[in-house]
Amino acid sequence: MHEVLKMVAQRLALGALTLFVVSIVIFGATELLPGDLASAILGQSATPETLAAMRAQLGLNDPAPVRYWAWLTGALQGDFGVSLATRRPIADMIEQRLGNTLFLALYAAALAVPLALVLGVLAALWRNSIFDRVANAGALSAISFPEFFVAYILVLWLAQSGYFPSMVRISPTSSLADKLYMSFLPALTLTLVVTAHMMRMTRAAIINLMASPYIEMARLKGASPLRIVLRHALPNALAPIINVIALNLAYLITGVVVVEVVFVYPGLGQLMVDSVAKRDIAVVQAIALIFASAYVLLNLTADVLSTLTNPRLMKRG
């Protein structure tokens, strides 16, 4: 257990370093984009005079390192500042969006992970059967279509007939049942998109182990096929499966802007896109850090869990 704690501490320190590097890269990349916040906000109505007035108001005339330092010192004290475009506190802007994004990610994961595991185990159990082929073909088709296409097909079948709303309207006051009902279609879309990856990894990992001598031993002593898969093969196959699940969860948090647009879902992705388009660097930074943290934390969790599932790693040292 001591080993694990040490690993967590090391990883967290490395994660903090990663976040720092990410913040510099994002800041630099936004600086490289043509135009700045003032010209993006004023758009077609920008004139040299109004641009100058706005740049002065927003402090955009300071050199980039000065602005970065100001942002960093604020962020280290937990103050992410206010949005340059709307003057609203960034924490307020992000809070609800982050909640929405996490809700959708967890919802989709709650549907996709059990589905993928069950399908993967069954496909491994009945390898090369009709079931295996149908499950594989179905999952691969779903992942091969672009997300928005899957989304529009679901809208056509399930929204236009009146079963589910095509537009998600949730607020902090909505009841859980309401939320689950309203966001069913985006969650289902994401489920279809991520299931194939996890299912195929489960299937491959188990099949890989099925050729091992200890499985043959189990088979010889007369254990049932299901018991062999669940009791003997699956625990040893968990490490790669956990890694794939973590990657997919990170994707569900960070990469679903297309689905958000189609279902008018007020998540972080849309906020990020809006903020990049307006060069609202303070908001971009904050969201980028959230996304980077999601990857760091999920990868860490995956590593810890795979270590815990592997007694050889646990007993080492």
Next chain:
Amino acid sequence: MKNLNNRHGVTRRGLMQGAAALGAAGLILPAGMRKAHAEPQRGGTFRVGIGHGSSTDSLDPGLWDNLYVQVFAASRHNQLIEVNNEGQLIPEIAESWDSTDGATWVFKIREGVTFHSGKTVTPEDVLASLNHHRGEDTTSAIKTFFEPVTDIRVDGQNVVVTLDAPNGDFPYLMSDYHLAIMPGTDGRIDPTSFDGCGPYVVESYEPGVQASLTRNPDYWKFDRAHFDRVEILSIVDSTARLNALMTGGVDTIDQVDPATIGMLEARGTARILSIPGNAHYVFPMDSREAPFSDNNVRLALKYAIDREDMVEKILGGHGAVSNDNPIGPANRYFHADMEAKTFDPDRARFHLREAGMDSLNVTLHVADAAFSGAVDAGALFAETARQCGINIDLVREPNDGYWDNVWMQKPFVASYWGGRAVEDQMFTTGYASGSSWNDSFWEHERFNELLVKARSEIDEDLRREMYHEMQQIVSFEGSVIIPMNNNYVMATALNVATPERISANWNLDGFRCVERWWFA
């Protein structure tokens, strides 16, 4: 000068007949639609889905730039002057206005109007609201409107504006949507506040997502604001917007994709409102740079574009051919009798020869940020121009940053105008020498001279003549190709009723669908 104080705030005529007579303003009705109630009725929650809106939208009136914030603003604010559904000025917070010489304008502020916060609307509030757009450090988009203004002061219940030269159209400028009346403290408004004196009170607002409003119980207009509640939703994706209307998620949407209009009509579950206005799509050419500095080259390009075809293919028929004229049929002095420019390869070649060329190579920079369908319009243009010996090299630019890096930076681009209620406003903003939005960098001595003269001309006929001459000049010597006027195309659920005539000055009934429409 004209005195308009004999009218009450709202014309009842416009609201009388309701959807029963919808045929008038170029509306298209699905067959067999039942007649809606003629009298406006109170009640219901009106949900409108708008194809704009972003989480970076600001509450600052000087920065309002998209349809979402414009409709949201019209829902909670009033202005000095309103443009009614026939394009005329009617009193709003200014009960009346008058000028003896055209240079000093007196606006009498309506008494007994209160803000949502309970504060009474005073001339000082109006002064603060106007001054927000004026002065050195303002970031307002309409700063230029106030450049001729030398002084604004309060005189009793009046606000008095002094200009450096007479301008008979000044009240039209004061009807601009940026000029919301907001409460002032120490001569300044709070540009982060919702407080207004308009028809609806803000309940909640999440930028780029939605706003919920309830009816202002103390609203001073007795025959407006028929809905109990209003929800304004930002639905940027046009397919998502259409789905929201078809599945009953919203009652009205704007910017219906021309490609889907036929299908929507065939289903018979929604009504299409297609309103011809002054909005237009343009291809400005930098008149300072060869080859566009030669008017013959510009004319060759103007004859090399197939306007009819473009209206059909880009607008789906929901628009009209324009004769390179930024003044539209909804303007007072629209010049309808100019020689029409048709697609004419011989004429285009003739002008090329006049310019001393056999063929012409130009590069056109487009992005759909300029207008929806701009890339396709550029491709159509290139196709027809080829038949005239003109080779248009089409460059597709990214939407992101288009207004910074392409518009007014590259010599030949695509752009759009919302159109303006007043000729002077349109010409001053887009065509006057030195104007910061003169996107063709065009200078024409006679035009600039007429522009100043017409502004203070009192004789109606002389004025009309001047504006006609200016339109002629812009059309045949100007440096902007204007192939089409685009309609405002909206769709509503069948139970939404509208006045007989819908405003053509801006989208969604001059941004005021929320206060003018009702449920039948």
